[in-house]
Amino acid sequence: MPEGDAVVRIRDVVKEFGPLRVLDGVGFEVTRGQTVAIVGRSGSGKSTLLRCVAGLETIQAGEIEVCGHPVGRPGSAARAQLRRDVGMVFQSYNLFPHLTVERNITLALTLVKKQSRDEAKKRAADVLGMVGLTDKIGAYPEQLSGGQQQRVAIARSLALQPQVMLFDEVTSALDPELTAEVLGVMEDLARRGMTMITVTHEMGFARRVADLVVFMHKGKVWEIGPTAELFAEPKTAEFRQFVGSEL
C-alpha cells in the first residue's frame, strides 16, 4: 500500500450534530500493525470519531480513508467494502440470544460472505481459539459471563478478517477480572499484528499495548505521540490533568 502503509487516514475531519461541532479538524494516520489508543474525557468525541471511521456517520468536512477507500462523505464508500475492511466492537455485545456461539459467528460468514457451512464452522473454531473460548462453541450467550460474551463478539468480528479493528470501551461494562480477560485477548491481537484503534479508559492497557496515543479534547487531537513519550512528558495542562485523574 502506498504512503507508509496507512490503513486508516484521517484528515481535517469535521463532524457536526446540528449546531454542535463534535469533531473539529481531527487528523492522524494508523499504519498497518499499529495499535492506537484514543483517550480523553467524556464528550470529547472519541466514539463519534470511531463511528465516522466505521462509516456509521457522515462527515461535514475533511477526509477519511480506510485501505485507500473514502469513507463518510455522502455518495462515497462502497459500504460493502467498508464492512469487509472494518470490524467494530462496542460496549454492548449484541449477540443473538437464540443462537449458539458458533452460529453467532458463522451467520455473517454463510449469509454475507457466502461461505459453505463447513468453511464457516472451521473459521468459527479458529477465532474462538484466538479468544480462548473453544469450549463454549455450543453455548448460548446467556450461559456465558459478560467477559466471555464480549470475547465472542470480538471473535465474530475477527471471523470476517477485517483490515482494522475498532474497539469502543469494550470493557467498561465489565468487572475487573473480566476486564482483564478481554484486555488480554486484545493484547494478543495486537501482538499478532492486527491493526487496531481502541477507545479506552484503561490507561494501564494503553501504556502497555498502544504504539500511539491520541488524546482528544473538545473535538480536537489535543496531543498525539508514541505512548511512552506522551505519558512521560505531557505537553498540555489538559493532558496532564487527564492523566492525573485516571491514575
Ligand SMILES: Nc1ncnc2c1ncn2[C@@H]1O[C@H](COP(=O)(O)OP(=O)(O)OP(=O)(O)O)[C@@H](O)[C@H]1O
Ligand atoms: N447522535 C448524536 N446527536 C447529537 N449529539 C451527539 C450525538 N452523538 C454524540 N453527540 C454529542 O457529541 C459529543 C461527543 O460525543 P462522543 O460520544 O463522541 O464522546 P466520547 O468522547 O465518546 O464520550 P464518552 O467517554 O462519554 O463515551 C457529545 O457532546 C455528545 O453529546
Ligand SMILES: [Mg+2]
Ligand atoms: Mg464514547
